[in-house]
Amino acid sequence: MKDDWSKYIISGIFSASITKTGIAPFVRVKTLMQIQTYHNTNNYTNLYDSLKFIVRNEGFRGLYKGNMINLAKSVPNYCMKFTVNEYYIKYLLEKNGCKHMNELNFLKLLEAGVLTGVIQTSLMYPIDLVRTRIIQDKQMLGRDISIPQCAREIVRKGGVFALYTGFLPTIISAPIYVGLSLANYQYLRGRDDILSNSFIAGSIAGISSQSLTYPGDTIKKQLQVNGMNSQKYTGLIDCIKMMYRTNGIGGFYRGFAINTAKAAPELGLKFFVYELFKQYL
Secondary structure, eight states: OHHHHHHHHHHHHHHHHHHHHHTHHHHHHHHHHHHTTTTTOOOOSSHHHHHHHHHHHHOGGGGGTTHHHHHHHHHHHHHHHHHHHHHHHHHHHHHTTOSSGGGSOHHHHHHHHHHHHHHHHHHHHHHHHHHHHHTSOHHHHSSOOOHHHHHHHHHHHHOGGGGGTTHHHHHHHHHHHHHHHHHHHHHHHTSSSGGGSHHHHHHHHHHHHHHHHHHHHHHHHHHHHTTSSSOOOSSHHHHHHHHHHHHOGGGGGTTHHHHHHHHHHHHHHHHHHHHHHHHHO
């Protein structure tokens, strides 16, 4: 059991580090697209022009702005996600008298995934909040801000609970995303055809789950930057109403095309690297 624990953690570390660094520029562009309407700017319209705009204004390093804190969130996130999910599935196997994972039905796999999502989302949210705020460009922020400075300002203005600004839409959508992605992946891995390949299964699992939960992620991002320089929204409902009134349904899907384009390599690589290192160890 001890060996299994360390194997899951080490595999999760490699999976997070390689995956998140590889897709960091796409993540930043997607996030900037999601929050630019809050700042009434329109500098990020498509992937190519957005990448050019970042390099022109911030240099090549700008493509990876926020990547270190993203790794600080993602490494424990991935370790927690895979480890909690693996052990809960083992529990379900013993509880239901099953010997193999493909004997569990989809709802059981979804149960394990959602539980994993609730735990990781609750523990890692403050880091996610800080990451979203520092990933903004200089025009949005009006200044440069460091990770410690950002965290201190959040606590100084609103207390410790302010580290969970925008948490409500996240705790609704994120566990569903994690649950669906893990459950779909485990379900596909249990098949006997080409879909059982870890890269293909991970890609399908990622695209399908992200498509369903993307609006919740956009709302979360808008609420996370709310109140930094000015208070635009009074709460969750006000945020949804104003976003819809200003940009319609499309406002909730800003950056969706880029997110879908990166979902296959990101999720596929994540599960592929995890399985690779788990087998090697």
